[in-house]
Amino acid sequence: MxxxxxxxxxxxxxxxxxxxxxxxxxxxxxxxxxxxxxxxxxxxxxxxxxxxxxxxxxxxxxxxxxxxxxxxxxxxxxxxxxxxxxxxxxxxxxxxxxxxxxxxxxxxxxxxxxxxxxxxxxxxxxxxxxxxxKPFGEDLAGAQELNRLLADLVPEQALFRVDHFLAMTTVQNVLGSRLANRVLEPIWNSTHIAQVDIVWDETLALEGRAGYYDTVGALKDMVQNHLLQLLCLVAMEPPITLGERDLRNRKVDVLRSVRLLTEDDVVRRTRRARYLPGRIGDHDIPAYADEEGVNPARRTETFAEVELELDSWRWAGTIFRLRTGKALKADRKEVAVRFRTVPHLPLGQSGEALPNVLRFGLEPEGLALDLTGIGSRAHTLTPLSLTAQMEPPELPAYGRLLLDVLTGDPAMSIRGDEAEEAWRVLTPVLTAWESNLVPLEEYPAGSDGPAPRQEFGDGQWRRDDLLHAEAATPRQPSS
Missing domain, CATH: 3.40.50.720 (NAD(P)-binding Rossmann-like Domain)
Structure with a gap:
């Protein structure tokens, strides 16, 4: 050490x-x-x-x-x-x-x-x-150039490209839950899973970070690294071991399988927006463009949303939605795995069988499973929720990260080719946004974000937001 x-x-x-x-x-x-x-x-x-x-x-x-x-x-x-x-x-x-x-x-x-x-x-x-x-470079070309320089100067095993999200306890529990539980692994595929939402919505506004944030924006600050890393852990094939080579290889496989978006896809499947004046709790929030240190001409987004699909046997037909936003009404930081509905309900049942949703809470850390059960009235369906509290970790994310560095365990750091593949995934989005093919929408600070847009993706995201609202309401007690 x-x-x-x-x-x-x-x-x-x-x-x-x-x-x-x-x-x-x-x-x-x-x-x-x-x-x-x-x-x-x-x-x-x-x-x-x-x-x-x-x-x-x-x-x-x-x-x-x-x-x-x-x-x-x-x-x-x-x-x-x-x-x-x-x-x-x-x-x-x-x-x-x-x-x-x-x-x-x-x-x-x-x-x-x-x-x-x-x-x-x-x-x-x-x-x-x-x-x-992070970020490792400012675009794909920059990441490739940086990696070439690093390869000439420093052995790869001596480099730790760190992302503290990978050291979060619940993030690692995504792997444990799906790989170590027989009840989940057989159904962890597109036959049973319709959509995965990877969301980092926060009430936090700019908070004096204009010098950095205004040159980056939500897509580069959160989606290109943190949220794509979560996508890798959700979608990867089971590695032979959790050692650095096997784990990193499977993560790179996921990124390589992401179907690149065409210009039409970017217009239809991505959104960007920035916040207007509003109020969050007891605080008045100025418009992002009026925040100290912001150059409005940059048209930097504070909200980004991208729908992706994977060209792989396991995930063909499943939608992966990556979303992040600042100055929103409520914090929502989770990986939500939405299963397909059952094909048939017995005759005589009233109500709707909502899709089961397995939620990995990132901050605060926790686990919840949204189910459908029988209510107090016979033959009436009602939503239920099973929740589990996570034991406090021995170390916070940065503590785990530094321990891995000092002990020389690179398994949860990012390999050079992985960093490049992450940029490859989002390069079509960056290019289209720079050409203003996707409008920069606006939303009031303290709101739920930009208003729903009917033509976005297949419209399914609006339904899952409704499910999330349902999950936040009091549920029937369950054992």
Whole structure:
């Protein structure tokens, strides 16, 4: 296990909100010993004492219930190196030390090539690892160029292209539920499953992230990486093992099987929108175009929806809907697997047999199964729901992610060809949107999103939204 971690971009929001609390969780769980060393590298003209004070402040603010002695141990393990990441001398100074080092690039992706080159030229110790946050490139050509550079400089096994969604407990339970349960695996196919919704709707608006978000938008920020990764886990064939080679190979197979959208498909099966002024809870939300730091001329979307199909034996005929939006009425973060309805109901039954829906809650984490049962009146159908609470994970997503990096387990990181295939899937959408073939719709902040559009896809998505509303209403108690 590597005991040295260097973070470039060590005073940024990612480090403060996620990486430092993750390190504290690792320490509290006994995964980090007294020999662990943290080096923060950034442009601020600080010394190590000032950085330790900043680390302590951020852990107090974002570290939750982490014990005070644990927070102190992480702060005491830290030192600071003022560094210009474009300067090879500064980069070499930051990683100087004995033994292998894990280098976390908490930086804008545009800086990855110059920093990786500087790391290579500085002579990374054998066994070192480099961590790259998403997005991996800005488009397919950029991802291919970045991968070519990385292949020339760093062994693939030393690269961790991380996506913290893959480290979420419920995300991993998608695999466990379908692969380890005989009741599910035989029906995990298009014969029984009509549609899969992979949804990340949030009430959160821009919240000061214009500098990043306005150059990216919802499609690149969420769909191209996080939601496509969830698609892979839902749709992949059972791997021989959960080792990195078998698991990654099956994920790439899924992405390769995605049927590329034509221009007509993009117009019919995708949507984009941005929010107007509105109110969420007790807060008035300005229009996205009026948010500080936003350039309205970019026409950046805050809502994206894409329908995909897979050309494979298992999934022919199943619709996969990927959707994300900001400043919406309610948080909905889940994978919803909607089964086909039964072919026949006994005579004399009143009411409708709604499709069974298996829901993997992502945030909060949980599991629910929507069923149809008999109500209090004889021969009357009524919706039922079975729910299960997940045990709190030992580590949060970023804690699990960092542990995999330090121990050298790349199974839940993203291989270079996988990153490229994800861009391939969405390239037709990006091209059509850039040409304005799909209108940029609008929706009030605090609403359910853009108004339903009859011609979108096959119209089925509107019905599943209705089912979700049904799932949120009180249900008949079940055993």
């Amino acid at each position: 590597i005991n040295r971690l260097v973070i470039f971009g060590a005073t940024g929001d990612l480090t403060a909100r996620y990486l430092l609390p993750a390190l504290a969780d690792l320490r509290a769980a006994g995964h980090l010993g007294d020999h662990f060393q943290l080096t923060g590298a950034s442009r601020e003209d600080w010394d190590s004492e000032q950085y330790r004070e900043w680390v302590s402040t951020q852990l107090t603010r974002h570290g939750g219930t982490c014990p005070a002695d644990t927070r102190k141990a992480i702060a005491d393990a830290a030192r600071y190196q003022r560094a210009d990441v474009t300067d090879p001398v500064d980069v070499a100074s930051a990683i100087a030390g004995e033994g292998p080092v894990a280098v976390y690039l908490a930086l804008p992706p545009a800086l990855f090539p110059v920093v990786v080159t500087a790391l290579h030229n500085s002579g990374l110790p054998a066994g070192s690892r480099i961590v790259l946050e």
